Amino acid sequence: MPPKMTGARMLWESLLREGVEVVFGYPGGSIMPVYDAMLDYPVRHVLTRHEQGAAHAADAYARTLREQRKVGVAMATSGPGATNLVTGIATAFMDSSPVVFITGQVAAEYLGTDAFQETDVTGVTMPITKHNFLVTQAAEIPRVVREAFHIARTGRPGPVLIDLCKNAQNDEAEFVWPEQVRLPGYRPPERADPDALARANALLRQAQRPVILAGQGVLISGAMAQLQALAETAHIPVAMTLLGLGALPLTHPLALGMMGMHGEYFVNMAIQHADLLIALGMRFDDRVTGKLEAYAPQARKIHVEVDPAEINKNVPVDVALLGDLRTVLEQWLEVVEPQRHDAWLTQIEAWRADTRRRDVVEKVKRNGGGPLRGAEVVQRLWETTANADTIITTGVGQHQMWVAQYYRFGQPYRLVTSGGLGTMGFGLPAGVGAAIAHPDKEVWVVEGDGGFQMTQAEMATAVQEGLNLKIVILNNNYLGMVRQWQELFYERRYSAVLLHNPDFVKLADAHGIPARRVTQRREVDAALAFARQQRGPVLLEFRVPPEDNVFPMVTTSDPLHRMMRRPDQEPHVERTANWAGAAP
Amino acid sequence: MTAVPHTFVVLVENKPGVLNRVASLFRRRNYNIHSLNVGTTQDPRISRMTLVVYTDPAKAPLIEANLYRLVNVIDVQDVTDRPTVRRELALVKVRAPRGLRTEIINLATVFRANIVDATPETLTIEVTGTPEKIDSLIEMLGAAEVLEVVRTGVLAMTRGTVQGKRHLPQGEPAAPAMAAA
Ligand SMILES: Cc1ncc(C[n+]2csc(CCOP(=O)(O)OP(=O)(O)O)c2C)c(N)n1
Ligand SMILES: [Mg+2]
Numbered sequence: 001m002p003p004k005m006t007g008a009r010m011l012w013e014s015l016l017r018e019g020v021e022v023v024f025g026y027p028g029g030s031i032m033p034v035y036d037a038m039l040d041y042p043v044r045h046v047l048t049r050h051e052q053g054a055a056h057a058a059d060a061y062a063r064t065l066r067e068q069r070k071v072g073v074a075m076a077t078s079g080p081g082a083t084n085l086v087t088g089i090a091t092a093f094m095d096s097s098p099v100v101f102i103t104g105q106v107a108a109e110y111l112g113t114d115a116f117q118e119t120d121v122t123g124v125t126m127p128i129t130k131h132n133f134l135v136t137q138a139a140e141i142p143r144v145v146r147e148a149f150h151i152a153r154t155g156r157p158g159p160v161l162i163d164l165c166k167n168a169q170n171d172e173a174e175f176v177w178p179e180q181v182r183l184p185g186y187r188p189p190e191r192a193d194p195d196a197l198a199r200a201n202a203l204l205r206q207a208q209r210p211v212i213l214a215g216q217g218v219l220i221s222g223a224m225a226q227l228q229a230l231a232e233t234a235h236i237p238v239a240m241t242l243l244g245l246g247a248l249p250l251t252h253p254l255a256l257g258m259m260g261m262h263g264e265y266f267v268n269m270a271i272q273h274a275d276l277l278i279a280l281g282m283r284f285d286d287r288v289t290g291k292l293e294a295y296a297p298q299a300r301k302i303h304v305e306v307d308p309a310e311i312n313k314n315v316p317v318d319v320a321l322l323g324d325l326r327t328v329l330e331q332w333l334e335v336v337e338p339q340r341h342d343a344w345l346t347q348i349e350a351w352r353a354d355t356r357r358r359d360v361v362e363k364v365k366r367n368g369g370g371p372l373r374g375a376e377v378v379q380r381l382w383e384t385t386a387n388a389d390t391i392i393t394t395g396v397g398q399h400q401m402w403v404a405q406y407y408r409f410g411q412p413y414r415l416v417t418s419g420g421l422g423t424m425g426f427g428l429p430a431g432v433g434a435a436i437a438h439p440d441k442e443v444w445v446v447e448g449d450g451g452f453q454m455t456q457a458e459m460a461t462a463v464q465e466g467l468n469l470k471i472v473i474l475n476n477n478y479l480g481m482v483r484q485w486q487e488l489f490y491e492r493r494y495s496a497v498l499l500h501n502p503d504f505v506k507l508a509d510a511h512g513i514p515a516r517r518v519t520q521r522r523e524v525d526a527a528l529a530f531a532r533q534q535r536g537p538v539l540l541e542f543r544v545p546p547e548d549n550v551f552p553m554v555t556t557s558d559p560l561h562r563m564m565r566r567p568d569q570e571p572h573v574e575r576t577a578n579w580a581g582a583a584p
Numbered sequence: 585m586t587a588v589p590h591t592f593v594v595l596v597e598n599k600p601g602v603l604n605r606v607a608s609l610f611r612r613r614n615y616n617i618h619s620l621n622v623g624t625t626q627d628p629r630i631s632r633m634t635l636v637v638y639t640d641p642a643k644a645p646l647i648e649a650n651l652y653r654l655v656n657v658i659d660v661q662d663v664t665d666r667p668t669v670r671r672e673l674a675l676v677k678v679r680a681p682r683g684l685r686t687e688i689i690n691l692a693t694v695f696r697a698n699i700v701d702a703t704p705e706t707l708t709i710e711v712t713g714t715p716e717k718i719d720s721l722i723e724m725l726g727a728a729e730v731l732e733v734v735r736t737g738v739l740a741m742t743r744g745t746v747q748g749k750r751h752l753p754q755g756e757p758a759a760p761a762m763a764a765a
Binding site (some may be wrong): 130 | 596655
């Protein structure tokens with residue numbers, strides 16, 4: 001006879017069988033039996049200061065442990081606890097991150113009565129989860145947990161939510177761990193159709209100007225070696241999406257860099273002039289295509305994807321290869337023929353040289369002065385930490401784009417950023433999750449002054465957990481990215497973007513976190529060194545020009561190659577730089 | 585892009601909330617549902633939906649792919665261009681003053697429809713057939729005053745051993761695995 005136990009214990013028994021070691025969460029009335037039972041199990045529970053923080057931390061934990069196929073777990077009580085998770089669930093959903101969310105729910109007999117802290121959480125999260133479950137009986141728990149982890153981790157990964165009625169936590173039932181998962185409707189494609197593969201290979205053989213577009217799918221399926229082998233064999237340059245950064249080290253001769261709205265000019269030029277695009281695990285988001293009708297007009301397109309619903313969604317393609325990316329690339333490598341595209345790469349190098357001439361860091365080097373720029377801080381951070389095994393998490397805005405442009409990622413799973421949803425405040429809680437997943441690595445949070453204030457309470461979590469977390473705030477005193485758009489597209493009419501900020505150094509001090517404010521170029525290195533010497537959390541605030549902009553840039557109505565480049569004269573940057581030295 | 589009616593036959597797990605998931609998907613993706621019919625099948629674990637959607641034919645594979653994103657969806661067939669039996673049932677209540685009654689009853693007979701309720705003022709007609717046939721009965725009844733109409737939406741089944749079109753390659757195990765399991 002299988003052992004009888006409470007649903008709460010069954011949950012932990014099941015989570016342990018799924019390899020769960022860490023849970024991020026926040027307790028409350030409807031999940032108390034689970035929290036009580038937790039004391040008897042060997043798991044590390046991280047008490048964040050807000051459920052959104054738990055969600056982002058679990059998300060980052062999963063993203064940075066993808067190689068180990070770990071699933072993040074975040075837990076919350078019913079009602080407000082569950083609704084506080086929603087931004088984090090949507091963030092994980094848009095970025096295909098495997099996270100299992102567990103929420104308490106009122107007892108089954110009270111469902112639908114508007115009981116205290118009852119929210120229809122499965123209803124609310126239906127469009128932002130890969131799947132969700134409402135559990136009304138204890139006996140269902142092992143099967144549901146097994147299915148939830150399977151769904152979260154396989155195919156195109158994504159968040160799965162389990163809403164656990166309180167009676168199901170308290171009641172006793174027999175614990176039966178299902179031998180196998182039975183989901184008749186869930187069959188993610190694995191291997192590409194051989195005919196389609198033959199057609200793709202024929203297109204590649206004819207191509208003179210091919211470009212690979214590497215997305216996060218490369219990281220998710222662990223296809224970095226296969227990507228590199230395909231690129232090298234057929235001599236194809238590789239452009240990357242924001243979430244694809246790290247798919248191929250930027251030091252590789254065939255690595256181009258980031259494409260899209262704030263991608264590099266030469267990368268976008270290559271895409272627009274290509275005669276073949278090979279899209280690997282990316283979804284032609286509007287941030288990477290620019291104006292759709294003018295996107296890569298001469299290119300045939302091959303799309304390798306695990307999610308059939310991405311095929312022909314935004315960009316019509318000539319050949320779709322459905323399957324697990326790594327498996328499909330392995331199939332392809334068996335038939336691909338060696339090629340050279342030297343003339344094409346020479347052309348791209350010419351564009352690259354022009355890109356470099358306009359670069360902000362190069363410019364500062366040339367005229368050797370002016371205020372300390374946000375991009376420079378990231379550049380120095382990269383030069384300082386590149387050889388250490390470093391993970392960078394970010395918020396959303398200008399600082400995020402400077403990280404994408406200037407931190408030259410050499411390895412996969414090192415950038416953790418909210419791409420699809422663009423969730424401000426993601427940086428610090430993501431840093432908490434990454435630091436817990438990787439106590440051996442340096443974890444740096446790069447946040448904006450705006451986004452940092454959305455989730456700054458997680459400083460307390462970092463202290464409580466003794467995390468070796470380095471926090472950088474690029475303080476431009478503005479909601480910078482919105483301000484940039486107002487400058488460029490709304491005649492510089494600044495509406496609700498100026499921030500009256502707290503003293504970030506004192507704020508850190510209140511948490512017992514050592515902190516420094518940096519206003520001058522010559523102070524940067526010492527501050528970075530100071531942060532690296534400390535064991536435990538450190539905060540560095542960098543004062544950067546309020547009216548600096550992210551360039552180059554494609555506006556949403558323009559084709560990808562028509563980029564706004566950085567102007568030679570930047571009077572706003574010079575004029576507004578003086579605030580840096582001032583007291584907060 | 586011209587939207588034309590597309591008919592999908594969808595097998596789903598018979599579980600609570602599945603209809604909600606399908607409806608939520610169509611709302612979220614902004615697909616235009618014309619009719620949606622759900623019923624049981626020979627297998628109590630499986631329900632069957634017949635969905636008529638107005639869509640650009642080029643987008644039909646995307647609808648199929650999005651349905652497959654729902655974990656509870658087992659099989660999707662596009663039967664639009666296939667030989668199918670298509671049936672809908674309608675109840676039509678008309679005002680039937682003495683002078684018109686015989687005419688209405690005759691009309692119903694021509695359409696092989698049944699009078700299922702009669703009162704001194706009204707007649708209710710039950711009619712089964714293709715949606716087009718029901719359309720034309722209602723049109724012919726125009727001379728009388730139509731008081732109420734309810735239609736089930738179309739049910740579709742391919743003829744003989746014909747299968748619907750599957751736009752996507754099928755993963756393993758082959759589609760209605762549940763029946764075999
Ligand atoms: C939760 C949320 N609210 C609003 C936005 C819109 N938004 C995008 S960037 C941005 C400004 C971010 O300011 P800050 O964090 O200071 O970063 P900066 O751009 O200045 O580097 C805003 C408001 C968002 N992405 N997320
Ligand atoms: Mg800012």
